[in-house]
Amino acid sequence: NAGVTQTPKFQVLKTGQSMTLQCAQDMNHEYMSWYRQDPGMGLRLIHYSVGAGITDQGEVPNGYNVSRSTTEDFPLRLLSAAPSQTSVYFCATRPRRGREQYFGPGTRLTVT
Amino acid sequence: KQEVTQIPAALSVPEGENLVLNCSFTDSAIYNLQWFRQDPGKGLTSLLLIQSSQREQTSGRLNASLDKSSGRSTLYIAASQPGDSATYLCAVYRSGSEKLVFGKGMKLTVNP
Numbered sequence A: 001n002a003g004v005t006q007t008p009k010f011q012v013l014k015t016g017q018s019m020t021l022q023c024a025q026d027m028n029h030e031y032m033s034w035y036r037q038d039p040g041m042g043l044r045l046i047h048y049s050v051g052a053g054i055t056d057q058g059e060v061p062n063g064y065n066v067s068r069s070t071t072e073d074f075p076l077r078l079l080s081a082a083p084s085q086t087s088v089y090f091c092a093t094r095p096r097r098g099r100e101q102y103f104g105p106g107t108r109l110t111v112t
Numbered sequence B: 001k002q003e004v005t006q007i008p009a010a011l012s013v014p015e016g017e018n019l020v021l022n023c024s025f026t027d028s029a030i031y032n033l034q035w036f037r038q039d040p041g042k043g044l045t046s047l048l049l050i051q052s053s054q055r056e057q058t059s060g061r062l063n064a065s066l067d068k069s070s071g072r073s074t075l076y077i078a079a080s081q082p083g084d085s086a087t088y089l090c091a092v093y094r095s096g097s098e099k100l101v102f103g104k105g106m107k108l109t110v111n112p
Helices: none
Strands: A004-007 A010-013 A019-025 A031-038 A042-051 A054-057 A064-066 A076-078 A087-094 A107-111 B010-014 B019-025 B030-038 B044-051 B056-059 B062-067 B072-077 B086-094 B100-102 B106-111
Touching: A004 A087, A010 A019, A019 A031, A019 A087, A042 A064, A042 B086, A042 B100, B010 B019, B019 B030, B019 B086, B019 B106, B030 B062, B030 B072, B044 B056, B044 B062, B044 B072, B072 B086
Parallel strands: A010 A107, B010 B106
Antiparallel strands: A004 A019, A019 A076, A031 A042, A031 A087, A042 A054, A064 A076, A087 A107, B019 B072, B030 B044, B030 B086, B056 B062, B062 B072, B086 B100, B086 B106
């Protein structure tokens, strides 16, 4: 089992460009989430999904878009990148019961 | 609003010491509390999960306790080793919320 995988590991974007961060899991978990980690701010929830076809906003959703067409995949789209979106992005999954979270290795994004 | 605090932000100790890491939270209406480890440039690894109905959990040299009424959790590391050097984060799930609220972490350095 690969667990939670994220691609790419690193990305540099120019302001205004768009891109998609990929997250995939093979644990058959219903719940998936995206967090960003910034120095001094800790980890903050961006968007989450409780199952295929269902998504909701977290604490810092502006500038990001998500959709969930399958149980396995939960991509995060940056519509028009801004320097404030420079961060490390983590995808997390959990089963319906128990709520233990499993995190991916992260994507380090720099927006210039 | 749930806030999670970890003090101190950093700790440096000689190898072999028994350690206590502290985590406090402001809202006792939690579903569970999870301790993570994060190595530099890596993702989060789950160490222990304590459900709100439990008082403690143990895994190897790690023991985590939970006191909901006082809003506190401690992570006990026995006989610390240089390989324990990492940042340790605690996070709580509030009942009825999908958001995992993180502390800012404590950077542990164990010197040989």
